[in-house]
Amino acid sequence: MKYEVERLLKYVQKPGRYTGGELNSIIKDKDKVDIRYAFCFPDTYEIGMSHLGMKILYGLINARDDAWCERVFAPVDDMEEQMRKNNVRLFGLESGDYIKDFDFIGFTLQYELSYTNILNMLDLAGLPVKACDRKELSPIIVAGGPCACNPEPLTDFVDMFSLGDGEEVTNEILDLYKEHKKKGSTKEEFLKEASKIKGVYVPSLYDVEYNEDGTLKAFLPKGDAPEKIVKRVVEDLDTCYYPDKFVVPFIDIVQDRAVEEIFRGCIRGCRFCQAGFIYRPIREKSPDVVNRQAKSLCDTSGYDEVSLCSLSTSDHSEIQPLLSDMIDWATKDKINVSLPSLRVDNFSDELMEKLQLVRRSGLTFAPEAGTQRLRDAINKNVTEQEVINTAHKAFSGGWTSIKLYFMIGLPTETLEDVAGIAELGQKVVDEFYRNPERQKGRGVTVSISASSFVPKPFTPFQWEAQDTMDMLEEKQKHLLSSIHTKKINLSYHATPTSLLEGVFARGDRRLGKVIEYAWRNGCKFDSWDDHFNFEVWQKAFDEFSLDMDFYANRKREFDELLPWDHLDYGISKKFLERENIKAHNAQTTDHCRIKCNACGANKINGGKCDAMC
Amino acid sequence: MRCVRVWFSKTGQAKYISHLDLMRCMSRLMRRAHIPLWYTEGFNPHPYMMFALPLSLGSESNCESMDIRIEGDITDDEIFKRLNDNMPIGLEVLKISEPKMKTNAITYGEYELTFETQQSEKLKQEIEKMLSADELIVSKMGKQGRKKVEKQVNLIEKIKEYSLDEKDGYVILNVVLPAGNTVNINPSLLSGAIEEKSFIGGECCRTFRKRLLTEDMKEFE
Numbered sequence: 001m002k003y004e005v006e007r008l009l010k011y012v013q014k015p016g017r018y019t020g021g022e023l024n025s026i027i028k029d030k031d032k033v034d035i036r037y038a039f040c041f042p043d044t045y046e047i048g049m050s051h052l053g054m055k056i057l058y059g060l061i062n063a064r065d066d067a068w069c070e071r072v073f074a075p076v077d078d079m080e081e082q083m084r085k086n087n088v089r090l091f092g093l094e095s096g097d098y099i100k101d102f103d104f105i106g107f108t109l110q111y112e113l114s115y116t117n118i119l120n121m122l123d124l125a126g127l128p129v130k131a132c133d134r135k136e137l138s139p140i141i142v143a144g145g146p147c148a149c150n151p152e153p154l155t156d157f158v159d160m161f162s163l164g165d166g167e168e169v170t171n172e173i174l175d176l177y178k179e180h181k182k183k184g185s186t187k188e189e190f191l192k193e194a195s196k197i198k199g200v201y202v203p204s205l206y207d208v209e210y211n212e213d214g215t216l217k218a219f220l221p222k223g224d225a226p227e228k229i230v231k232r233v234v235e236d237l238d239t240c241y242y243p244d245k246f247v248v249p250f251i252d253i254v255q256d257r258a259v260e261e262i263f264r265g266c267i268r269g270c271r272f273c274q275a276g277f278i279y280r281p282i283r284e285k286s287p288d289v290v291n292r293q294a295k296s297l298c299d300t301s302g303y304d305e306v307s308l309c310s311l312s313t314s315d316h317s318e319i320q321p322l323l324s325d326m327i328d329w330a331t332k333d334k335i336n337v338s339l340p341s342l343r344v345d346n347f348s349d350e351l352m353e354k355l356q357l358v359r360r361s362g363l364t365f366a367p368e369a370g371t372q373r374l375r376d377a378i379n380k381n382v383t384e385q386e387v388i389n390t391a392h393k394a395f396s397g398g399w400t401s402i403k404l405y406f407m408i409g410l411p412t413e414t415l416e417d418v419a420g421i422a423e424l425g426q427k428v429v430d431e432f433y434r435n436p437e438r439q440k441g442r443g444v445t446v447s448i449s450a451s452s453f454v455p456k457p458f459t460p461f462q463w464e465a466q467d468t469m470d471m472l473e474e475k476q477k478h479l480l481s482s483i484h485t486k487k488i489n490l491s492y493h494a495t496p497t498s499l500l501e502g503v504f505a506r507g508d509r510r511l512g513k514v515i516e517y518a519w520r521n522g523c524k525f526d527s528w529d530d531h532f533n534f535e536v537w538q539k540a541f542d543e544f545s546l547d548m549d550f551y552a553n554r555k556r557e558f559d560e561l562l563p564w565d566h567l568d569y570g571i572s573k574k575f576l577e578r579e580n581i582k583a584h585n586a587q588t589t590d591h592c593r594i595k596c597n598a599c600g601a602n603k604i605n606g607g608k609c610d611a612m613c
Numbered sequence: 614m615r616c617v618r619v620w621f622s623k624t625g626q627a628k629y630i631s632h633l634d635l636m637r638c639m640s641r642l643m644r645r646a647h648i649p650l651w652y653t654e655g656f657n658p659h660p661y662m663m664f665a666l667p668l669s670l671g672s673e674s675n676c677e678s679m680d681i682r683i684e685g686d687i688t689d690d691e692i693f694k695r696l697n698d699n700m701p702i703g704l705e706v707l708k709i710s711e712p713k714m715k716t717n718a719i720t721y722g723e724y725e726l727t728f729e730t731q732q733s734e735k736l737k738q739e740i741e742k743m744l745s746a747d748e749l750i751v752s753k754m755g756k757q758g759r760k761k762v763e764k765q766v767n768l769i770e771k772i773k774e775y776s777l778d779e780k781d782g783y784v785i786l787n788v789v790l791p792a793g794n795t796v797n798i799n800p801s802l803l804s805g806a807i808e809e810k811s812f813i814g815g816e817c818c819r820t821f822r823k824r825l826l827t828e829d830m831k832e833f834e
Contacts, residue, residue: 001626009629009671010671015629015670015671016629016630016631016634019626019629020626021626021627021701021702021703022701023641023701248641248701250629250630250634250635250637250638250701251631251634252633252634252637298644299645300645301641301645302640302641302642302643302644302645302699303641303644304640304641304644333644334652334658
C-alpha cells in the first residue's frame, strides 16, 4: 500500500476495502510483465468481491506470466472525497499504482444502474470519460458481462466490448494487444484488428442512422468491420479455466463463500429471464470436476461454506450423484453446502435430506407470478400444487420461513394476477398450519418479494412495453391491500429505479450524453436508494429532448430494428417472436430436455448443447 | 482436548483488520492449516476460539493472543509451523504456549505512540507539559446500563506510567494504560487528546501495543 493512500485511511469507514493484501491476492513484479490489467467492478468492494466472473478472469489473466491483473472497486463517498481532496487517483488494490497508466481497464456490466459509476471511476482515475478523448493506445477500456448484450448506451465511453463468455476471448485480446504495443500501433489500428476477433465489438467502427420517430434506421459498419458480432462461448466447462484459489477478503462481503459453477445456460426458457437466454447453450460441468474444484477452493481459502452456482441448480442432469459426493467430503470437513436457485418442481426429498446434513440455510422459491394463466404466459412451468407441495416438504423438514419471489408488471398481467400473489402466499401460510409435522411452537414467516418486471434484450419480451411508474405503483398498492395476514412480509422495489433500468436495458447510443450529463450533475451509485436522484435523471433527459417512455414504455413491432440487432447471441429472432406470440396466448413451451425448441444457440457452439444429450 | 495459547503479531496493513474480521480470518486460517480443533457440540458446531483482548482497528501489536482448543495429536511446533505457513500478510505467530494465566488477569497495556511533527523537540516538550499537569480531560462513550452516554475521563489519573523520547524527527510516547475487562482506556483517546491540544501540531501515525501486563506489572502469560 502506498503512503499517500494509507494516510487517507484513517478518515474513512471500512479501510479494509482499500488496503489490498488479502489472502491469495496476486503480487507480481511490474517490470517483468508486458500487460497491466485493471479489472474494475463499478460498485463497492463488498459487492464486487462477491462476483464470480471477476474471480474467474482475475485468475485467468494472472495465470499468464506476461500480464498482471489487479482489482479495482468504486470508492465509497468518504474515500472519494479524500482522494479528490488529496489528488489521489484511482489505484489497483494489488500494486497501489494508478490505473490510468495500465494497458487495460476492464469493467464488468452487471446491472444498468451501475453505468454512472463507470464514468466516475474513469474520472477518478484521471482519464477523460469519453472514448474519443482518449487518444493513446493505452489504457484500452473494455467492458463485458450480461449488460454488454445491449452496450449501446455506453458506446461513448467504452473502446471495446467483449460479448459472451470471457475465458477465451480475453487471452486473444491480450495477445493481440501485446503485439500492437510492441510495434507501436495507434489505438485505432489496434481496435480495428481487435474487431476481427470473434466476440469483440468495437462501437466506433459503426455508424447509426435514425428514423424521424426516433427508432433505428440502420447500423452501418465502417470499412471491414463485421456486420454481425457473434458472442463467444466456451465449448467445454470441464476443460475451461476455473480458479483454484479465491481472494479471501478480510472484511465481510455479500457472498463470502467458495462458489463453484456447475453449469452455464438454462433449459427452462422463462420468457422474462434474460440470463436464461443469453447464457445458452447449456454446458454442464461433470460431477467429478465440480467436486475436485470445489474442494480445492475450500482448501485454499479456508471457507466453511461452498455454494453451487448456476441459473437453476436442480436442473443439472447429474445433481444427485454430484451432491452425494459433495456432501460426503463437505460433512467430514464441516463445510456447509448451499444450493441457490432451486426450482419448486424438482426439489426432491433426497435433495432436502442432503441439504439438512450440514447446516440449514434459508429456502427461497420463485413462482414469479400469482396465477396459473400468467405463469403460463411467462413460461414459468410451475403449478400452484407444486409450490404447495414444496412448502409442505419444507415445513415437514423443520423450516418455518420461506421466501417467495414474484414479479409485477409482467406482460398481459391484470390486477387479478397481482392479487393472486397474495393468495398464493396465504395458501403457503395455511399449508404450514395444516401440516401436523410442522415445527411446533413457532409461527411461519412467508416473505414475498415483488420486484418490477423490466423487459430485456434477447428475451421474448424484448418488444414489450414496460409498465409505467403509475401502473406499477397501483399494482403494488393492490398487492399490499390483498394481503390480510401478518405472517406475510412484503417487499417491493421503488419504481423510478425500475424505469431507468428499463430505459438503459433497451436504450440506444443517444443515451450516452444523458448518462454523462447525469453523472456530471452528481449521479452515481444509482442502485443505492440513498444515492438515487430521479430529478437529475429527468433533467438529463429533458436537456437532450429525449423521452424515458420512448425507451421503456413503448411496445415495439417485430419488424423494428432494435439497438442490439447487430449482436448475435445465438438466439434467433424468429424463435423469440414465436415465444412472444405464445406468451400472449398463455401457451407454454416445453423445457429443452423434453424437446428442443430450436432457439438457435447451439449453432455458435458447433451444434453442441448439453440439454439434448 | 487441550487448550493452547497462540501468540501472534499484527503489523503493517493487517492493522486494518477489525476484531470481528480477525476472528473470521483466524477460523479460516485454522481450516487451511488443518489444525484439529475441538468443535462445540450442538446445533451449529463451531470451533472454540478466544482472544485475550481485542485490538482496535488501526493499531499494531506484537503481543496478541488467542486461545484455541485442540483435539487429536499435534505438537506445538507443528501448530506453529502450519499456522505460519498459511498466514495472510501482516499476521505472524510468535510462539505457542500453554495458557498460564486467565485472560482476566490482564490489567494494563503498554503502548508506543509515534507522533509525526514538524518540530519534534517542541512537541515533546508540549506533551511532557500536558502529561505532567493535573488534568487531561477527554470524553468517552460509555455505558450506563443499556444506554450509551458520554463520559468525561481524566487521562492523567489513568496513566500508570509513561516515558517520552525523540527519534528521527518523531516523538515517541511510551505509555501504560488500564486494559482489560473492567477498565480499559483506548490509547487513541490519549493520542487524540494530544493531537487536539497541541499548538505545534502533531499527528499520531502509529499505535503499537507492546505488552499486556497483570495487576502487579508482570507480563501476561
